[in-house]
Amino acid sequence: MSALPxxxxxxxxxxxxxxxxxxxxxxxxxxxxxALLDGAGLGLDDIDxxxxxxxxxxxxxxxxxxxxxxxxxxxxxxxxxxSSSGEHALILACxxxxxxxxxxxxxxxWGHPSEAPVDAVQRLELEPFFHRGLGGxxxxxxxxxxxxxxxxxxxxPGVADEVLRKNxxxxxxxxxxxxxxxxxxxxxxxxxxxxxxxxxxAAWAASRGLPAVHVTGIGWNTSSFWERGAALxxxxxxxxxxxQAYGRAGxxxxxxxxxxxxxxxxxxxxxxxxxxLGLCGDGEAVDLLRSGATAPxxxxxxxxxxxxxxxxxxxxxxxxxxxxxxxxxxxxxGRRALVHxxxxxxxxxxxxxxxxxx
Amino acid sequence: MxxxxxxxxxxxxxxxxxxxxxxxxxxxxxxxxxGVLVGRRCPQCTRVLVPPRSFCDRCYVDTEDxxxxxxEGVVETFTVVYREFQSLPExxxxxxxxxxxxxxxxxxxxxxxxxxxxxxxxAAALRPGTRARLVVDEPQRRQGRITDFWFELLP
Numbered sequence: 001m002s003a004l005p006x007x008x009x010x011x012x013x014x015x016x017x018x019x020x021x022x023x024x025x026x027x028x029x030x031x032x033x034x035a036l037l038d039g040a041g042l043g044l045d046d047i048d049x050x051x052x053x054x055x056x057x058x059x060x061x062x063x064x065x066x067x068x069x070x071x072x073x074x075x076x077x078x079x080x081x082x083s084s085s086g087e088h089a090l091i092l093a094c095x096x097x098x099x100x101x102x103x104x105x106x107x108x109x110w111g112h113p114s115e116a117p118v119d120a121v122q123r124l125e126l127e128p129f130f131h132r133g134l135g136g137x138x139x140x141x142x143x144x145x146x147x148x149x150x151x152x153x154x155x156x157p158g159v160a161d162e163v164l165r166k167n168x169x170x171x172x173x174x175x176x177x178x179x180x181x182x183x184x185x186x187x188x189x190x191x192x193x194x195x196x197x198x199x200x201x202a203a204w205a206a207s208r209g210l211p212a213v214h215v216t217g218i219g220w221n222t223s224s225f226w227e228r229g230a231a232l233x234x235x236x237x238x239x240x241x242x243x244q245a246y247g248r249a250g251x252x253x254x255x256x257x258x259x260x261x262x263x264x265x266x267x268x269x270x271x272x273x274x275x276x277l278g279l280c281g282d283g284e285a286v287d288l289l290r291s292g293a294t295a296p297x298x299x300x301x302x303x304x305x306x307x308x309x310x311x312x313x314x315x316x317x318x319x320x321x322x323x324x325x326x327x328x329x330x331x332x333x334g335r336r337a338l339v340h341x342x343x344x345x346x347x348x349x350x351x352x353x354x355x356x357x358x
Numbered sequence: 359m360x361x362x363x364x365x366x367x368x369x370x371x372x373x374x375x376x377x378x379x380x381x382x383x384x385x386x387x388x389x390x391x392x393g394v395l396v397g398r399r400c401p402q403c404t405r406v407l408v409p410p411r412s413f414c415d416r417c418y419v420d421t422e423d424x425x426x427x428x429x430e431g432v433v434e435t436f437t438v439v440y441r442e443f444q445s446l447p448e449x450x451x452x453x454x455x456x457x458x459x460x461x462x463x464x465x466x467x468x469x470x471x472x473x474x475x476x477x478x479x480x481a482a483a484l485r486p487g488t489r490a491r492l493v494v495d496e497p498q499r500r501q502g503r504i505t506d507f508w509f510e511l512l513p
Contacts, residue, residue, distance in 0.1 A: 129409070145435075151434075
């Protein structure tokens with residue numbers, strides 16, 4: 001994948017990320033896509049395909065892409081919808097380019113939690129026979145994951161605050177224990193917003209004179225819904241996704257990239273990601289953290305953007321992580337980056353993208 | 359146009375009737391009638407899956423034998439919830455994945471009979487590796503649901 005011809009090499013050429021606008025969802029999406037097109041000097045006619053990621057439950061619209069599609073420009077366009085996550089829509093977009101089916105694919109993803117009964121929607125993600133009758137949401141399952149990680153490593157829960165301090169994000173919540181070991185300050189804020197990323201072939205980007213970030217490696221993998229318990233303390237599917245992505249990108253040492261953006265659903269997830277991404281050995285995440293290597297000025301900065309605590313809409317975490325990394329590369333803040341995207345009730349879906357700027 | 363925009367509120371009341379299938383139905387039949395938990399063994403990897411499934415998603419083959427598990431087991435992970443969430447119980451409450459003796463996978467349920475007022479102390483009591491036991495509700499109160507049983511920590 002790192003040696004694809006220019007007409008099938010997927011690149012990220014433009015991004016737009018917007019927070020709350022006060023508009024309706026449809027108006028907000030229109031504004032986001034309009035801003036991307038205007039910023040890149042493009043029109044809808046330049047777009048071959050549109051890959052949407054929408055959550056019917058969070059949007060309160062089914063099939064959401066049918067009513068939100070017009071806002072992102074699907075009229076008279078070939079389009080596809082991912083109901084699982086934005087990173088999966090991005091992967092579909094890249095595959096369209098790699099297959100030579102499209103020169104440009106607009107990828108759009110959003111989350112408007114202010115409109116939705118988020119906890120009730122997340123409860124619907126539980127399977128109905130053994131879990132839903134108990135109840136649960138992402139926060140509860142992230143607490144179960146964090147406890148499993150602490151149980152595996154023997155770490156003190158206070159390590160979460162070390163991660164927050166490293167990322168330079170102000171504590172937005174207090175000391176209140178929400179779901180042990182998670183305290184309010186360990187949970188990212190729930191904000192409305194949307195993300196748009198234009199994926200194009202390297203040849204098309206060059207023909208338009210647009211700067212391009214090459215996607216040189218992609219991997220994705222899914223853990224078993226059923227094998228939870230102690231297994232929750234290890235991002236097994238992230239390790240598998242990383243191996244795929246590194247192999248395709250020809251990246252023997254992930255720590256050699258200029259920076260990493262992870263989906264830090266909680267600070268404990270960032271530590272689990274260090275290990276699964278191969279930035280350190282099993283159980284060595286705290287040593288890597290305390291070495292300063294993942295600090296903004298470290299050898300391999302992780303989440304120097306502040307991660308999800310900077311304010312990222314739910315269900316758009318993954319595409320946002322990619323957009324943040326692409327923007328940094330386009331701004332000259334490094335040449336190679338690694339992005340980890342996660343989705344699902346307990347981060348069971350994991351994807352990895354290896355990016356390289358030209 | 360006005361600066362003050364409206365919100366349109368709506369409420370849905372949807373009732374689903376999920377087909378449980380023969381394996382889940384048998385699990386709840388045994389729980390309701392006999393007060394025991396049973397799992398299914400995968401003939402290929404030989405793991406006993408609890409909750410039971412009609413197929414092993416790792417080996418992708420039919421499971422075959424029914425195996426009674428527990429009533430004791432070990433906490434694999436846990437949380438104690440202190441914040442109130444929509445559609446969830448009144449906090450605080452403890453939940454744990456417990457791998458019952460004879461099973462190879464863990465099942466989630468509430469842990470009761472524990473003082474949850476102090477989070478650090480509660481977490482220490484529930485730490486992974488702690489032994490727990492299955493407690494099944496009184497026969498006349500069982501409904502053939504996951505809430506027919508819970509866990510308590512062993513002394």
